[in-house]
Amino acid sequence: MEGDLAYIGAGLAGMGTGIAALGVGNVAANFLAGALRNPSAAASQTATLFIGIAFAEALGIFSFLVALLLMFAV
Amino acid sequence: MGKLFFYVALALVLVSGLVFAPEHAGLAIHPMDQFTVKPLFGGDHIAWYTPTNVTLWMLFAVVAIIGLLVLGSSNRGIVPSRAQSVAELAYGFIYKMVEDVTGKDAVKFFPYIMTLFMFIVTANFLGLIPMSFTTTSHFAVTAILAMLVFVTVTITGFVLHGAKFLGLFWVSSAPLALRPILAIIELISYFVRPVSHCIRLAGNVMAGHAVLKVFAGFAGALGAGAFLPIFAITAVYALEVLVAFIQAYVFTILTCVYLKDALHPSH
Amino acid sequence: MASNTHDAGHGAAEAAHGSSGMPQLDFSTYGNQIFWLLVTLVVIYLILSRVALPRIAAILNERQGTITNDLAAAEDLKAKAVEAENAYNKALADARAEAQRIAAETRAEIQAEVDEAIAKADEEISAKAAESEKAIAEIRATALESVKVVATDTASALVTALGGKDDADAVAAAVAKRTEG
Secondary structure, eight states: OHHHHHHHHHHHHHHHHHHHHHHHHHHHHHHHHHHHHOHHHHGGGHHHHHHHHHHHHHHHHHHHHHHHIIIIIO | OHHHHHHHHHHHHHHHHHHTOOSSOSOOOOTTGGGOOOBTTSOSOOOTTOOBHHHHHHHHHHHHHIIIIIITTTTOOSSOOHHHHHHHHHHHHHHHHIIIIIOGGGGGGHHHHHHHHHHHHHHHHHHTSTTOOOGGGSHHHHHHHHHHHHHHHHHHHHHHHGGGGGGGGSOTTSOTTTHHHHHHHHHHHHHHHHHHHHHHHHHHHHHHHHHHHHHHHHHHHHGGGGHHHHHHHHHHHHHHHHHHHHHHHHHHHHHHHHHHHHHOOOO | OHHHHHHHHHHHHHHHHHSOOOGGGOGGGHHHHHHHHHHHHHHHHHHIIIIIHHHHHHHHHHHHHHHHHHHHHHHHHHHHHHHHHHHHHHHHHHHHHHHHHHHHHHHHHHHHHHHHHHHHHHHHHHHHHHHHHHHHHHHHHHHHHHHHHHHHHHHHHHHHHTTOOOOHHHHHHHHHHHHHO
8 A cells, every 4th residue: 555655656756857847948948039039149158058957957857766766765 | 762761660660579579468667677786797796896787887988988089089180080080079078168167277177077078978878778787877876976076176165265165155245134044055055966966967867768668668568569669769769869968068067167166166 | 458458567566666676776786886986987087187188189289280380381471472562563663663754854855855946946036026126117217217208208299389389398397297296
């Protein structure tokens, strides 16, 4: 019974990865919008873009990790 | 020509699905088995010195790096060969990153950052070879990489700036009342850095490989219909190639960003 | 098939749950991984910092040097070309100036000759004009004299013809009075 609850928890935690995907998309979309307004400044900011994407994605990876822990370690 | 090749590949997949269909059709997905650390020469016990598949694939990474950066540049051509131009590209890429993000005075850290980048990128790419072992998918490995960066940044900061390095946590541009709260937040975020730094890399690599394995399990269960998950695997694999590079890039650029805090801690 | 898959999936899940779980959390392998990672990193660091990076830096520097040298040579050649062009332009300008000088000299000479000729001609003309004027004046003077004589003669003849006494002095005075007026 406890194991089954852990699977439900894993599913709930897995939703977090999808929400993190929203965040990553938000970063990329806003970068693109800004880059189209001022294309000359875009090239110098790709590093910032990747850092932003990495920070947003890390949180999704955390929830993926929680899901894995619930699946396999609890 | 491309179309013909596509149809031949499709037919091959269909036929192999029929021929090699598992006797016990069904889902047999063990997405985590690929990450198991096994001794190379039999035995069950894993001591700290036992040669394992970790050893083997790290050796491959070293060999790949030697092949690319040392053998590739052995001609010292003014007009570079293919391997040499890749080596120069990698050199220029990281050198420019260190110079742009961290500053000109960080060039002495360049070999260190180049080591991190080359190890992560080769380990990631080697891990994408089917049946291989991905060393960067283990928290033990990425945690050490992240801790090395954390320790380097902290020690460099204190050696160069002494107690002034603590000014990193005291946001002087904020209102005075907010500063203690911000200091606590900054302190926590400073210590969370290595955690996210290590989990980001291992989690990304592990997630991609697990997804590939899950689709492979579907392919085994579907028999003749296996071409659908195989297309999915192809797409995910392409994404993973991208992720393998981007995660190495992100790890390296975050190292540069953290080092900038140590070298120029003004907030 | 569906129920079969479901059963098998359940079995797989059971099996997975029953197994050791995530190999990443198997702490008994951590020492091994960390040891080999550190060995690998040290090896890569030594290879990169001793062999690969200095060599690539040397190659890049050499290429930069070659490019700079080539650019310098090109710059040299360009400077030479500019010099040659300047010399050519200078020669051209000199030649043009010389030509102009010669033309001006020639023009001045011709002008002088022409001026001289004109002056001579003017002199001659004025001399001739003076002579002519003199002749005209003489002629006019003689003509005036002749007029006086003819007038006096005619007047005395007229006076005589009209029966008057030929008074030479009166006639002469009258003529002089008339011719003067």
